[in-house]
Amino acid sequence: MSISVRLEKKRPAMMHQMAVNCLHGFKQVLVDISPVNVVKKALILNGNVLQVKNQCYQLENNVKLVGIGKAAHEMIVGAEEVLGGHVKDGVAAVPVGTRVSANLKTKFLQGAKDNLPDEAAVKNTKEILQYLKQNNRGEDSLVLFLISGGASALLTAPVSGVLLEDKLATIKLMASNGLDIKEMNTVRIALSEVKGGGLARNLGKAKGISLIMSDIVGGQMAKVGSGPTVLQPRNLTDAARLLETKGLWDQLPSNVREALQKPETISSDNNVNVQNELIADNQLLLQSVKNNLELEGIPTVIVNNSLEGNAREIGEKFAEFVENWDKNSEIRPPFGQFNLKVQQGGACLALIYGGETTVAFPKVLEVKHPKGGRNQEMVLAFFNYLKRSKIYNNKRFVFMSLGSDGQDGPTDATGAFICSEDLDVNDENSNKIEFSLVNKNSYGFWSDFLNGERLVKTGKTGNNLMDVQILILG
Structure with a gap:
């Protein structure tokens, strides 16, 4: 050519x-192409009707904001500028040291110092999940997710029985043995309550829109922060088999091995209503x-x-x-x-x-x-x-x-x-x-x-x- x-x-x-x-x-x-501007471009408001790509939503001062990532603050600023009084409130997980603008309706939670999951990130994730559960009862509720790079560390909720240090040790083991991003995400999703669409599964009856800025080569939405709003199968068997094939099974923390050997619980995602849109990438x-x-x-x-x-x-x-x-x-x-x-x-x-x-x-x-x-x-x-x-x-x-x-x-x-x-x-x-x-x-x-x-x-x-x-x- x-x-x-x-x-x-x-x-x-x-x-x-x-x-x-x-x-x-x-x-x-x-x-x-700042986060503020790309979010403002993605949200088209005409009176009380919000259009995102080819879908429209009726607004009645019913919008909740959930931001996660390094660009979450700027994305929140853009969303609040466009939606104005339609935004009821919000919560966002951002890196330690993020400067927060005054007069925003969104509450900002700082964590993941040095871009690594920490106890602050775990605590913040629990607060975000609680926020979603408090606002997921009505079909007229609308949650606008704003996801960017760094979300994987900022949004941390290990599955039952697995401690944060267990998960960190597993991630370090995989990285040092050359597992690629797809392989690591298979294991991350298996060990997380929020990755692989886990966050979106807490929408309940509410509708969700997720605007995603990608820091991943190729721009795949499912890989940004391990896809907290992108529904993906959580397959314990595949994760366990992968780690066995790589010769890492015996080196895993015992809590991780036990978690991956638990019986699969298959839940339907048919009732999860979320629109994922990639709004910016490399x-x-x-x-x-x-x-x-x-x-x-x-x-x-x-x-x-x-x-x-x-x-x-x-x-x-x-x-x-x-x-x-x-x-x-x-x-x-x-x-x-x-x-x-x-x-x-x-x-x-x-x-x-x-x-x-x-x-x-x-x-x-x-x-x-x-x-x-x-x-x-x-x-x-x-x-x-x-x-x-x-x-x-x-x-x-x-x-x-x-x-x-x-x-x-x-x-x-x-x-x-x-x-x-x-x-x-x-x-x-x-x-x-x-x-x-x-x-x-x-x-x-x-x-x-x-x-x-x-x-x-x-x-x-x-x-x-x-x-x-x-x-x-x-």
Whole structure:
């Protein structure tokens, strides 16, 4: 498969200026697709009638809000702005440290410190379940769920007989043995009263709408927070068989083994009335960035929206591509499933990627308190590769890797960028690139390089749509 792209003649004198323009556009995109705005766009209110996609609901000051996740606060703000007096009250589980706006009708419960289930999350989940049970008796009641990334840790209700520490030990065991997200969700759902649609099963006679913002590669609603409002089978036998097949059964806490061996209780979901809608994901972020770049006159192609793997290795792969880039021939972009045939016009081409990578830590570090994140590491690896190759004459490019949440690792940066002019910088910090990569201190390097001008700082955005990589070739 080949895609033809015509390069426009519009071309800034310096790639750095193009990077600045691109970053300005990225920041505007984050505003345009903020949780507040995507929720407001999803809820269409006409008098007393609420429309969500192709379904309509009659409102009589009967709306209850339930928010869960890192973006829950902003989603609640958007919902209360649209629905106004139709909102009776609400409750939301949010991360520790979340700043709460004044004058909201919703009560906010903080938990899951360090993005891990904790006793506060268990207590908050009990309060949310009690809230639903108090408001699920009437068919005219309407519960609006607002779900985002982080919900899995914030919404925690282990099945009877399983303690929080048992569940945490099981999750750690699965993660350390390489189980994928689908396999882990099978076990999580089996051990939870709220995952896999468990939260929605507490609706009773009430109607439910669930607006979901995905932080999962591929955007599957059922995987966001293990799908608390997406009805899925809770199969103890499948979970037990999976753990046996993986050779983990004997390593499980005894309470977990006992819970998975209990007789199956099959309940019908036919009476659960919930409309699940995906309102934002990484693809929305990428498409918005693409639209913005094309407004700047830069032909843009979304290559891959499921980028996963080691951040350093991926950064090096991008750099290898730039090293071999030849605008006069048909090319296969890195991590792409198609070739690009460039029609000459003499300007620039942008390739866009999305997903979420990881950083691998060595057992021994030479830096006492390293700071960095996957996006900063990827750009540093890209820079390091081209610096070492020294085959970059006449190569014109911009490369950036940016998070949508405004926080890359435990730092105040959302990512970093590099442009072709930077390869010629004779800076003593350049000798520290490899050292910084090995010691996972990418933030330390970028803070020193050009006085921190290549760090990108947006502040926390309240968003959580994974990352975006932008490679502009001149």
